[in-house]
Amino acid sequence: MMTEAQRYLFDLTGYLHLEGALGESDLSEARAAAERYIQTPPEDLPLDFGSRDGRIYDNGFAFDKSLERLIFQPSYWPIVKEFTSGKPRFVRGSMLVNQAGGVVDAGSLHCARESYGWQSTRYECRDGRIYCDDFVIFTYLTDVNPGDGGLVVVPGSHKCNFDRPDAIFNGGDLGDDAPPGTINVTPRAGDAVIISELLTHGTLRWKPTDRRRIVLVLRYAPQYNGGGPWTTDTLKTRLSPETNELMALASYTEIKDVARRDVVTLTV
Numbered sequence: 001m002m003t004e005a006q007r008y009l010f011d012l013t014g015y016l017h018l019e020g021a022l023g024e025s026d027l028s029e030a031r032a033a034a035e036r037y038i039q040t041p042p043e044d045l046p047l048d049f050g051s052r053d054g055r056i057y058d059n060g061f062a063f064d065k066s067l068e069r070l071i072f073q074p075s076y077w078p079i080v081k082e083f084t085s086g087k088p089r090f091v092r093g094s095m096l097v098n099q100a101g102g103v104v105d106a107g108s109l110h111c112a113r114e115s116y117g118w119q120s121t122r123y124e125c126r127d128g129r130i131y132c133d134d135f136v137i138f139t140y141l142t143d144v145n146p147g148d149g150g151l152v153v154v155p156g157s158h159k160c161n162f163d164r165p166d167a168i169f170n171g172g173d174l175g176d177d178a179p180p181g182t183i184n185v186t187p188r189a190g191d192a193v194i195i196s197e198l199l200t201h202g203t204l205r206w207k208p209t210d211r212r213r214i215v216l217v218l219r220y221a222p223q224y225n226g227g228g229p230w231t232t233d234t235l236k237t238r239l240s241p242e243t244n245e246l247m248a249l250a251s252y253t254e255i256k257d258v259a260r261r262d263v264v265t266l267t268v
């Protein structure tokens with residue numbers, strides 16, 4: 001179950017900053033694996049892995065078991081189950097890297113409603129529970145300090161009923177500072193930030209020249225949504241049965257075995 005405070009805050013703002021979502025050993029193993037992925041020369045990477053722009057690392061969650069485990073992290077697994085009414089699907093995942101002194105472009109404000117239309121995505125509350133059919137968990141493997149840059153959100157915009165006027169938030173173009181009315185979220189390594197894709201969000205330029213920002217980007221939906229399949233046969237063979245089950249499309253009525261469990265441990 002989500003806590004009352006988590007439910008209240010997510011409903012109010014459209015995002016949730018979970019401090020200390022990962023334990024110390026989970027964090028250090030995941031961080032080491034992420035560094036290995038980044039350091040591996042492209043020609044030595046297995047099929048399904050690589051980065052076209054040095055920013056998005058394909059299938060980051062699948063590079064190592066310490067990363068794959070984070071799909072089921074106990075601190076946010078109850079939230080994944082609540083948002084999908086007990087019918088979760090892990091859709092796909094990548095690893096987002098802002099290189100130190102490297103690719104520093106900011107990412108403009110966007111959300112599913114603005115990109116795909118209001119019909120595309122639902123956010124509703126029924127029977128004291130939240131339903132959200134397209135959401136992302138950003139799991140932070142490195143620190144973000146105030147002033148560094150990174151994620152910007154427009155709190156409450158997941159429930160917005162009007163188009164965003166060009167006259168506000170600098171027309172959505174983000175540079176070095178969060179425009180008034182937006183919030184720059186600055187998580188520590190081991191924190192997670194959960195957002196509805198209906199939340200208007202973007203990225204400030206990454207300023208540090210001596211530190212990377214490394215974030216696992218985990219995308220979830222109810223099991224009958226999310227398109228795909230996004231896995232290839234080679235990727236499937238790398239993944240544990242629990243992950244393959246969670247990634248599978250399923251009917252409105254089926255209850256997946258993994259979804260019955262409070263704690264999911266990868267068996268291989």
Ligand SMILES: O=C(O)CCC(=O)C(=O)O
Nearest residue numbers: 107150151201202203217
């Ligand atoms: O850079 C970030 O933290 C946000 C990335 C983003 O906007 C996205 O994945 O849609």
